[in-house]
Amino acid sequence: MQNELILKVENLHTSFTVGPLNIPIVKGVSFEVYKGKTLAIVGESGCGKSVTVHSIVQLLPRNGRIDQGTVTYIEDNEEVRLDQLQRYGKKMRKIRGENIGMVFQDPMTSLNPVYRVGDQVAESLMQHFKMKKKDAMKEVISMLKKLGIPDPESRINDYPHQFSGGMKQRVVIATAMICNPDIIIADEPTTALDVTIQAQIMELMKELQVKYNKSLILITHNMGLVAEMADQVAVMYMGRIVEYGSLTDIFEHPSHPYTKALLRSVPVLGKQEGELLETIPGSTPNPLDCTVGCEFADRCEFAQEKCRIKDVPYRQLTPTHQVRCTLFEEHPEVVK
């Protein structure tokens, strides 16, 4: 592959301490992000998508902890182990602001209500590039212009509550992009927006990504969005990636029963009247109950005894396509 590797996550385990319990949320997640490409992480609510990306930038809540695994960020052929940096140390902060930008789910609550929008976007410029406020504001204005916010010269002096939802999300994207990062992590960036705005925001992100050759980690549960945006897809279920492959691998040859079920439950136009949208039976299990075997077994129509009794290894279907399922035992195990 001529693709340039920029972020590598290997065997990441993250757990949360709740009272006396230690609950594993992310269990051995590995993936790679390439320069200028989009990795989509898909899965139901609560499957550990957000925790995975928050582990990368070490923005876990206080009771969250990375137990195992490595996160490597490659900058100009130099490898930086993010998991070994101090959570709020200088180096980690520099990477968070300058190299990895983040866009969160709900633009309504992502901006501080008491500060002017321009100041909030300019903050990281002033922090990392030691810019004067006046120069930083110039950058902010040109960034907001790029993101399609009308009349940015006067809008930088407005407060977040004077912006609509879509405009706020543009501001949040501006905050993520202002220091020109290599990677943008978008954690369900359009979930809280209405449908017409969703399309605009996604188009905008795609455009920026292609134009400025950014890598994008897109977290979503919207398969339609994945089809439009992604180069690589990781399907997550209960803290594990159950299937990992290129966009074509996942959409043309979905292999894991969970992936197939997800694809079947996408609403499409043109259904017959009375024809029901398929859903996945059962509900997500308690992470404490999943100890051994495949977490999806209880909801899976192909489940067998062997799915539940021992650890299920990843199988390599094609050079780009991996799946964690006992249905593919004729394929070689993935060597780590």
Add this chain to the structure above:
Amino acid sequence: MAKFLVKKILAMIPMLLAISAMVFFALELTPTDPINYLISPDMASSAGNIEALRESLGLNDPAIIRYFRWLFNLIRGDFGYSIISGTSIREIIMLRLPATLELALVSLVLSTIIGIGIGLLSAINQNGWIDYVGRVMGVVGISIPQFFFGIVVIQIFAIQFGWLPFGSRMAPGQTAFFDRLHFMVLPAFTMAIAMTAALLRYTRNSMLDVLNKDYIKLARSKGIPEWKVYLKHAFRTALRPVLVILIFRLPILIGGSIVIESVFSWPGIGSVILSSISAGDYPVIMVTTLLVAAAILISSIFVDIATALLDPRVRFE
């Protein structure tokens, strides 16, 4: 802003009038007859004398006339006279206000600094040792009544060890601030305890609430240092509810604390209120009550101003 202020201040006038009427007529309804306090028991027999006294004090006029007479005098700056001691109420207030102001200011400043400080540290180190200390302080300070705490500190520091005086404001003949500073230690400390505890709990809870907000995560994702996340992004927004209770405490600067002032025999407005109530000195009760009410109304204007300054969402509405 100016328009808003003028509106607020104008709205205060009918409120004050209503309060003055309520105070006046409520006292009118009580069975206390000031005459009983004015005359010595041996004079009680001569009914003619009493009647003459009533007439000369204007007590026989209808209540409504007496109310307006009192009100106009008040507006002219004539607060009237105490019917017990005969001294002008203005003089009483001028004499007692510095004592109340001094004590209340010291405990207010003390409790604000300590309360907000520990509340902040407590929230930042949630579940750490400082948080446990803060939480225990909060519960203890709020649940122990002030008079009890006052008695305990008097018992320990004044009686057992004899380090500090157990009451009053200064020794006879002393006037310099530093001479009487040690008189203030126990009452100020006792008064500050409960205020600190409430403020500490408010600050802690408000901070914890804000620290869970998405914009804190966004602020961290910008890579700014943690102290900036706490002070610039979290504290500024968390401050609003804290400031509200803080400002609503300002009236104690005028009214003092009845409990503290009587436990420590502190010669402030609070003890004036207490003694005038027990003596039925109704002109004093009316004026002091009105003063405290005015102080509360003014504080509520301050709350509005502070909220508008802190939160742009309020400003533009």
